[in-house]
Amino acid sequence: MQSDKATYTGFEFDVEGFPALAIINSDLKEMKNRSHFPYSVFIEIIPDSVNENGHPDETEYDYLNEIEKTMIAYLEAQTLDGQTDSVHVGHVTVFRARQIIFYTHNRERTEDYLEHFLLTTGRSNSYEIEQDPEWEHVSAFYELL
Numbered sequence: 001m002q003s004d005k006a007t008y009t010g011f012e013f014d015v016e017g018f019p020a021l022a023i024i025n026s027d028l029k030e031m032k033n034r035s036h037f038p039y040s041v042f043i044e045i046i047p048d049s050v051n052e053n054g055h056p057d058e059t060e061y062d063y064l065n066e067i068e069k070t071m072i073a074y075l076e077a078q079t080l081d082g083q084t085d086s087v088h089v090g091h092v093t094v095f096r097a098r099q100i101i102f103y104t105h106n107r108e109r110t111e112d113y114l115e116h117f118l119l120t121t122g123r124s125n126s127y128e129i130e131q132d133p134e135w136e137h138v139s140a141f142y143e144l145l
């Protein structure tokens with residue numbers, strides 16, 4: 001599923017008293033073969049500059065979007081030839097952090113890519129890949145759709 005053709009839905013909510021914004025690929029709600037992507041991938045990137053809400057300022061927001069687009073382009077292109085077999089769920093912007101979410105079939109190749117790519121971002125970052133065949137880590141978003 002190519003995210004550049006997907007429909008995304010935005011949600012606003014609070015996390016620990018600070019505003020948060022989620023942009024979620026709503027087309028995945030009805031996806032029949034979710035279990036084909038049994039690993040959740042949460043990538044956290046710390047912005048260099050933030051506004052009074054702790055969200056990235058405009059320049060930093062644009063840069064974080066470019067980082068996300070680069071990851072999407074690689075991971076989804078690889079899906080077409082079966083290497084990483086990943087789908088982009090969306091991202092969540094919270095106080096002083098951007099969390100980018102994918103689900104993947106190939107944990108090892110996705111992890112290899114992230115280990116190399118994230119070094120090039122110039123931002124503090126981390127990621128977690130966990131088994132989640134029922135997509136429980138993002139179920140709250142899909143329940144709201």
